[in-house]
Amino acid sequence: MGAPLISKDEVLNRLTRVFRENGYGATLSQLSQNTGLQRASLYHYFPGGKEEMATAVVERSNAVLEREIIAPLHGTGSPSERLRAMMRSVDRYFAGGTESCLLGSLTHTPGTHRFESHIKAGFTAWIDAIASVLTEAGLTRRTARVRAQNAVFAIEGALLVCHGIGDTKPFRRMLRELPEQMTAVELSAA
Amino acid sequence: MGAPLISKDEVLNRLTRVFRENGYGATLSQLSQNTGLQRASLYHYFPGGKEEMATAVVERSNAVLEREIIAPLHGTGSPSERLRAMMRSVDRYFAGGTESCLLGSLTHTPGTHRFESHIKAGFTAWIDAIASVLTEAGLTRRTARVRAQNAVFAIEGALLVCHGIGDTKPFRRMLRELPEQMTAVELSAA
DNA sequence: GTCTATACACCGATAGAC
DNA sequence: GTCTATCGGTGTATAGAC
Numbered sequence: 484m485g486a487p488l489i490s491k492d493e494v495l496n497r498l499t500r501v502f503r504e505n506g507y508g509a510t511l512s513q514l515s516q517n518t519g520l521q522r523a524s525l526y527h528y529f530p531g532g533k534e535e536m537a538t539a540v541v542e543r544s545n546a547v548l549e550r551e552i553i554a555p556l557h558g559t560g561s562p563s564e565r566l567r568a569m570m571r572s573v574d575r576y577f578a579g580g581t582e583s584c585l586l587g588s589l590t591h592t593p594g595t596h597r598f599e600s601h602i603k604a605g606f607t608a609w610i611d612a613i614a615s616v617l618t619e620a621g622l623t624r625r626t627a628r629v630r631a632q633n634a635v636f637a638i639e640g641a642l643l644v645c646h647g648i649g650d651t652k653p654f655r656r657m658l659r660e661l662p663e664q665m666t667a668v669e670l671s672a673a
Numbered sequence: 674m675g676a677p678l679i680s681k682d683e684v685l686n687r688l689t690r691v692f693r694e695n696g697y698g699a700t701l702s703q704l705s706q707n708t709g710l711q712r713a714s715l716y717h718y719f720p721g722g723k724e725e726m727a728t729a730v731v732e733r734s735n736a737v738l739e740r741e742i743i744a745p746l747h748g749t750g751s752p753s754e755r756l757r758a759m760m761r762s763v764d765r766y767f768a769g770g771t772e773s774c775l776l777g778s779l780t781h782t783p784g785t786h787r788f789e790s791h792i793k794a795g796f797t798a799w800i801d802a803i804a805s806v807l808t809e810a811g812l813t814r815r816t817a818r819v820r821a822q823n824a825v826f827a828i829e830g831a832l833l834v835c836h837g838i839g840d841t842k843p844f845r846r847m848l849r850e851l852p853e854q855m856t857a858v859e860l861s862a863a
Numbered sequence: 864g865t866c867t868a869t870a871c872a873c874c875g876a877t878a879g880a881c
Numbered sequence: 882g883t884c885t886a887t888c889g890g891t892g893t894a895t896a897g898a899c
Contacts, residue, residue: 485864485899505783508698511893523895524865532894583781590837591773591781593695602837629850632834632843637823640830644822647780647792653822660819675881675882701875713877714883722876 494518494528499540503585506592507537534597537589541601544585548605551576553612562620566662569613574658577642580651587639610635613665620666630665637661684708684718689730693775696782697727724787727779731791734775738795741766743802752810756852759803764848767832770841777829800825803855810856820855827851 497518501509511522511533518525529535555568577584586605589595595602610631617627638661641654679687687708691699701712701723708715719725745758767774776795779785785792800821807817827847835844 487864506781508783510891512891520864521866522893523867526894527864586837587833588781590833591696591778593698599839603839606834606838629846632831633827633847636830636834636843636847637826638830639833640826640828641822643777643780643829643833644796644826647776648796649789649793653826656819657823657826677882700873702873710882711884712875713885716876717882 488519491528494520495539495543498536499544499585502537502540503583503588506588507533507595507598508592509533509537537598538601541585541589541598541605545601545605545608547576548609553608556612556616562616563662563666565616566613566665570658570662573638574655577654580642580645580654583646584639584642587643606635617665622666622669626669634661634665678709681718684710684715685729685733688726689734689775692727692730693773693778696778697723697785697788698782699723699727727788728791731775731779731788731795735791735795735798737766738799743798746802746806752806753852753856755806756803756855760848760852763828764845767844770832770835770844773836774829774832777833796825807855812856812859816859824851824855 498514501513501517505513511525514525514533514536515522520528525536526532529539531538552569552572555572556565558565558568560568574580576582586602589598590602610628613631613634614624614627617630618624620627622630637657641657645651645654688704691703691707695703701715704715704723704726705712710718715726716722719729721728742759742762745762746755748755748758750758764770766772776792779788780792800818803821803824804814804817807820808814810817812820828851831844831847835841
């Protein structure tokens with residue numbers, strides 16, 4: 484013993500999986516089993532215990548959100564192409580609706596006041612990036628902001644409800660339909 | 674001692690509050706504190722322990738959903754009036770976005786496989802009732818179903834995200850805007 | 864860097880007095 | 882119908898050997 488069994492990055496990957504499924508209610512036993520490390524070894528990597536593990540996970544997760552989901556919004560192509568690219572990333576990130584959102588899981592779990600700022604930062608960055616693209620697409624600032632919020636609500640709600648009813652199809656349908664709805668021209672008093 | 678301090682219905686009210694906030698992660702200490710009853714007294718009402726408490730709470734909660742939120746959809750008035758009535762009920766039920774959804778909280782909490790059927794039943798009944806009204810409003814069955822799903826996704830997602838970012842205003846905005854969006858005429862290839 | 868062993872609090876649940 | 886007292890199990894966290 485003494486030689487590291489897996490890299491710290493791989494440890495974080497596995498911790499993330501557990502926190503995504505269980506929120507802050509994840510237990511050290513689960514985290515230990517899923518990493519293959521004993522509890523005491525986890526404390527070697529994270530002396531601050533579960534709180535430090537969750538903090539590391541949510542910070543890295545927000546970085547992934549930035550890189551995998553937000554960055555495509557600032558890429559090349561038309562606004563609606565970039566929105567479709569984001570939806571593909573979202574579909575991949577949530578494994579077609581089978582995997583949960585870490586921020587959502589943490590929001591629901593008790594004892595997560597310590598992560599409030601991370602949760603808020605993640606959701607806000609996502610909404611802001613979408614709003615920026617929609618502004619670029621010609622929508623007013625206010626409409627862009629409203630539709631960006633609605634899009635994130637739709638994704639998070641679909642994820643939750645589809646998990647609850649045990650059917651991921653409506654989640655994927657939603658992802659397909661969203662870009663067109665978001666960029667549609669406004670109807671004044673239909 | 675011996676005389677009941679509060680009615681069983683009031684016990685259920687208080688248990689519901691705790692389960693809504695904490696999901697199945699609610700502890701007997703919390704349930705005891707919020708009811709004013711000692712743990713052992715809770716076992717008098719619910720010999721099956723926490724599982725029986727949660728079952729009673731979710732079953733009653735689904736009955737409330739049926740009575741307070743679904744029933745207005747089958748009332749009098751035009752379809753869009755009934756949708757607006759439902760949104761008012763939803764706003765009241767979630768206290769303007771400050772209170773959580775029991776079904777949502779249970780969905781996210783570990784150890785809730787026992788409530789899967791209740792969760793699915795609640796969400797499904799809600800979606801079906803909305804779809805029925807939208808069909809009545811002249812939408813095709815398929816469009817009605819899709820928009821009903823989207824409406825519940827939007828409500829649940831807004832509830833979650835608004836809780837995460839600590840601002841309930843987008844939730845209430847969403848409730849105001851939803852009825853018009855749901856009943857709008859379809860645009861073919863905008 | 865990994866492990867075994869352990870400390871101590873809280874968990875859900877039960878026994879039994881009044 | 883309420884309570885105090887207590888059980889066994891598991892929770893997070895730590896000590897210390899190798």
